[in-house]
Amino acid sequence: MSKRLHYSIRMRAAMSGVHISGAEGIYEKNDIIKMVNEFTGRALSHGKGRADEIRLTVEELKTSPVRIPSFPLRTLNTRNPEAAKKASLKILSSVGIKERAIEEVFESLNSGIAMRGAMLMDIEGVRLEPDLLRGVRVIRMGITKKAAAELSRKLGRLGLNNNTVKEALILASKVHRHRMVLGELCISDDPNYTTGYIATRTHGYIRLPRIKKRGVAYGGRAFFIAGGEVKELIKYLQRTPVLINSIKSCTGIVTLREIFESKSRR
Numbered sequence: 221m222s223k224r225l226h227y228s229i230r231m232r233a234a235m236s237g238v239h240i241s242g243a244e245g246i247y248e249k250n251d252i253i254k255m256v257n258e259f260t261g262r263a264l265s266h267g268k269g270r271a272d273e274i275r276l277t278v279e280e281l282k283t284s285p286v287r288i289p290s291f292p293l294r295t296l297n298t299r300n301p302e303a304a305k306k307a308s309l310k311i312l313s314s315v316g317i318k319e320r321a322i323e324e325v326f327e328s329l330n331s332g333i334a335m336r337g338a339m340l341m342d343i344e345g346v347r348l349e350p351d352l353l354r355g356v357r358v359i360r361m362g363i364t365k366k367a368a369a370e371l372s373r374k375l376g377r378l379g380l381n382n383n384t385v386k387e388a389l390i391l392a393s394k395v396h397r398h399r400m401v402l403g404e405l406c407i408s409d410d411p412n413y414t415t416g417y418i419a420t421r422t423h424g425y426i427r428l429p430r431i432k433k434r435g436v437a438y439g440g441r442a443f444f445i446a447g448g449e450v451k452e453l454i455k456y457l458q459r460t461p462v463l464i465n466s467i468k469s470c471t472g473i474v475t476l477r478e479i480f481e482s483k484s485r486r
């Protein structure tokens with residue numbers, strides 16, 4: 221394991237007090253200045269408008285990042301929100317999450333209440349996060365340069381080489397590394413980004429196009445959890461630095477049947 225120091229660099233940008241963009245990663249010392257530059261540039265030219273407040277955190281990590289592979293990525297050809305919900309129910313319930321918990325999450329995500337972080341939903345449908353309005357934010361995650369180049373190449377072949385997909389895949393890969401997490405559902409809060417995803421350790425990261433209608437300015441995230449100390453899970457999600465250092469397969473459109481037939485490919 222490398223003894224070199226690593227740094228978590230995080231950016232949050234707001235306009236008139238409203239969050240407009242964020243980014244983060246884990247880097248070596250030589251890259252700090254370049255990344256601060258890049259994140260600042262991103263904040264100043266965001267689609268939602270020019271930031272009037274940019275917060276940057278550069279933090280030396282006291283523990284060496286845990287290195288893990290990314291989740292494999294696939295896409296289901298879901299045609300509308302109903303189809304995406306149906307597929308989510310099938311896949312998430314196959315790993316032991318109760319339908320009512322999944323229904324509960326869809327209801328909350330469609331209620332228009334914006335959370336900064338993710339809900340923690342137990343598999344019976346009971347919310348477990350201490351702050352129900354804010355949710356739990358996952359931070360201190362990143363990808364090595366080599367893995368980032370490989371991911372760009374693999375996503376590029378699918379026409380998916382963008383920050384939204386990359387960041388979501390990195391986040392999901394970190395989150396599901398923890399045994400208490402059984403599943404995840406995510407819908408972007410960007411009104412122009414209508415593809416969401418679900419993830420489980422068994423099935424990997426599954427993109428769900430058209431999970432919401434264009435123009436809807438809210439979304440959200442939920443982690444379905446079981447067994448163990450919620451406090452410990454939250455500590456892992458927030459504090460343990462995780463670095464993606466290899467990339468699993470990135471595949472185009474597959475059918476639900478293919479997903480169930482190939483579930484142990486990871």
Ligand code: WAQ
Nearest residue numbers: 335336337338356357358385388408409415416440441
């Ligand atoms: N930790 C926990 N929850 C978060 C975090 C975080 N770091 N960042 C965002 N969330 C929650 C929050 O409630 C947001 O409203 C919600 O997730 C959606 O966040 O492969 O961009 O940043 O094409 O809008 C899916 C990509 C993109 C699918 C998801 O999420 C694909 C996305 P957003």
Ligand code: MG
Nearest residue numbers: 384387408409
């Ligand atoms: Mg985002």
